[in-house]
Amino acid sequence: MQGTCRGSTERPRLLLITASSPEIQRVRRTRVLNFQQITMPYLAAFVPAHWDVVHIDEAVTPVDVTMKADLVAMTFHTPSAPHVYMLSAEFRKRGVPVVLGGPHVTLVPDDAQAHADVIFVGEAETSWPRFLNDFEHGRHTTRYDSRIPPLLDNAPMARKDLFHRCDYSAGRLFATRGCPHRCDFCALPILYQRTVRTRPVDAVAAEYASFPGKVIIFWDDNLANDTAYAKNLFLAIMRYKKWWSSQVSIQAGMDDEFLELAARSGCKQLFIGLESISQNSMDDVNKTFNRVQDYAGAIKRIHSHGIAVQSGIVFGFEDDTETIFRSTLDFLEEAGVQNATFNILTPYPGTKLYQRLEAEGRILTRDWSKYNGREDVVFQPRHMSSKTLLEGYRYANERFYSWRSLSRRLSRSPVGLWWTLPLNLAYTWALRCRR
Numbered sequence: 231m232q233g234t235c236r237g238s239t240e241r242p243r244l245l246l247i248t249a250s251s252p253e254i255q256r257v258r259r260t261r262v263l264n265f266q267q268i269t270m271p272y273l274a275a276f277v278p279a280h281w282d283v284v285h286i287d288e289a290v291t292p293v294d295v296t297m298k299a300d301l302v303a304m305t306f307h308t309p310s311a312p313h314v315y316m317l318s319a320e321f322r323k324r325g326v327p328v329v330l331g332g333p334h335v336t337l338v339p340d341d342a343q344a345h346a347d348v349i350f351v352g353e354a355e356t357s358w359p360r361f362l363n364d365f366e367h368g369r370h371t372t373r374y375d376s377r378i379p380p381l382l383d384n385a386p387m388a389r390k391d392l393f394h395r396c397d398y399s400a401g402r403l404f405a406t407r408g409c410p411h412r413c414d415f416c417a418l419p420i421l422y423q424r425t426v427r428t429r430p431v432d433a434v435a436a437e438y439a440s441f442p443g444k445v446i447i448f449w450d451d452n453l454a455n456d457t458a459y460a461k462n463l464f465l466a467i468m469r470y471k472k473w474w475s476s477q478v479s480i481q482a483g484m485d486d487e488f489l490e491l492a493a494r495s496g497c498k499q500l501f502i503g504l505e506s507i508s509q510n511s512m513d514d515v516n517k518t519f520n521r522v523q524d525y526a527g528a529i530k531r532i533h534s535h536g537i538a539v540q541s542g543i544v545f546g547f548e549d550d551t552e553t554i555f556r557s558t559l560d561f562l563e564e565a566g567v568q569n570a571t572f573n574i575l576t577p578y579p580g581t582k583l584y585q586r587l588e589a590e591g592r593i594l595t596r597d598w599s600k601y602n603g604r605e606d607v608v609f610q611p612r613h614m615s616s617k618t619l620l621e622g623y624r625y626a627n628e629r630f631y632s633w634r635s636l637s638r639r640l641s642r643s644p645v646g647l648w649w650t651l652p653l654n655l656a657y658t659w660a661l662r663c664r665r
């Protein structure tokens with residue numbers, strides 16, 4: 231492997247790749263929205279100015295392994311791991327050193343180490359610039375571990391010139407990072423070591439304002455982790471009159487002041503990980519702060535502030551039987567939930583859930599490409615067959631985006647009908663095309 235860059239007069243070239251395997255793109259093809267990814271444009275902001283930086287987002291552009299580069303760095307989720315390892319082998323065969331980081335690497339570093347020259351475990355605000363300097367001087371090591379979660383006081387804006395949405399209509403940023411909880415199925419306790427950190431409100435507001443487009447998504451894990459911070463942020467971004475959405479926990483739905491300020495600052499939808507309507511299941515995976523009895527009231531309160539709800543639902547928990555699919559859909563329709571993302575429970579390697587199921591001999595495959603949460607069941611469910619789980623998951627999607635459910639849900643809660651109706655119709659249409 232080359233440790234240094236080409237001739238000293240030439241600018242070194244860094245190729246950043248947001249990897250997404252063809253399989254996961256196929257699995258997620260019903261997704262109507264083409265999500266802008268920010269990890270690599272954000273890491274690019276730390277790269278010294280004398281580097282040429284190119285970003286390929288595989289969701290929109292295929293990777294050409296013959297591309298000229300002095301260094302390749304990739305970020306990826308677990309289902310893209312085999313694909314990334316293949317890409318990595320191709321680059322390395324051509325003498326280009328490869329650096330890997332992101333959720334899969336942090337969850338199972340030893341899995342990735344064999345396929346890269348250098349891996350990054352955890353967050354990289356400190357280690358990434360250090361590595362680039364080491365690399366240029368030919369003294370880098372093979373593994374950079376971020377043991378202390380970095381503060382985000384000086385987090386730069388992501389480089390918009392590297393976004394694949396060149397019209398900048400897709401405003402994506404983060405204000406906070408991390409989550410204090412330890413849900414067994416979630417990667418966050420490992421990725422961010424259960425520490426919640428915030429960026430300065432002014433810096434976030436400035437980045438928010440810098441997007442010419444009107445629609446913004448905060449890629450936060452839970453914008454309601456620190457409600458005092460969030461309320462200050464809402465006051466700061468109100469003046470820009472944009473529309474935004476973020477992920478929050480159900481607790482946000484119980485805080486009228488939070489919801490009122492959120493709505494006034496332009497919040498149009500909150501994504502809430504309801505996960506399951508079975509309290510036993512929530513308790514079993516250590517998501518005890520989700521109190522199922524509070525769901526309906528919280529959703530109603532969110533709606534009363536003119537904010538739509540997108541609920542994250544997971545099927546396949548220990549308490550789930552064949553009736554869970556129908557009763558979940560009954561609940562979502564009754565509550566007038568505007569949008570939902572359904573997932574098949576997937577024990578990502580490195581999580582507590584994976585360890586437990588592995589100890590019980592219930593992991594069915596270690597082919598990471600099947601860890602997509604949408605089309606494959608990778609563990610043995612307790613009370614049903616894999617086939618029943620898969621069929622139930624499909625039933626949920628079909629029923630939720632059927633005409634009947636759509637009219638039931640949206641008539642029950644017509645919040646933001648001018649945009650929730652077209653979006654629901656788009657999902658319905660996408661599902662029909664898939665059949």
Ligand code: B12
Pocket residue numbers: 248249250251254255258265266267268269272273303304305306307308309310329330331332333334337350352353354355358404408415416417418421449450451573578579601602603604
């Ligand atoms: C936004 C998001 C998405 C977006 C965009 C994805 C993207 N790559 O940006 C969309 C909607 C497309 C998406 C899809 C999926 N996602 Co997602 N997503 C997130 C989310 C909420 C935020 C990621 C983000 O932008 N963070 C902000 C950036 C700045 O931080 P960061 O990515 O953590 O990067 C830092 C470090 O990790 C590190 N780093 C990261 N990569 C690299 C690479 C190098 C070279 C270096 C040096 C450092 C480095 O440096 C950064 C600074 O410290 C996370 C939760 C989370 N907080 O991580 C889940 C998360 C990453 N997603 C997850 C999952 C499960 C999925 C899906 C599989 C869901 C599904 N069933 O379809 C798909 C897979 C898509 C695919 N193509 O493979 C899991 C990951 C599980 C796993 N084992 O991989 C997470 C952690 C959620 C969770 N709570 O478990 N996702």
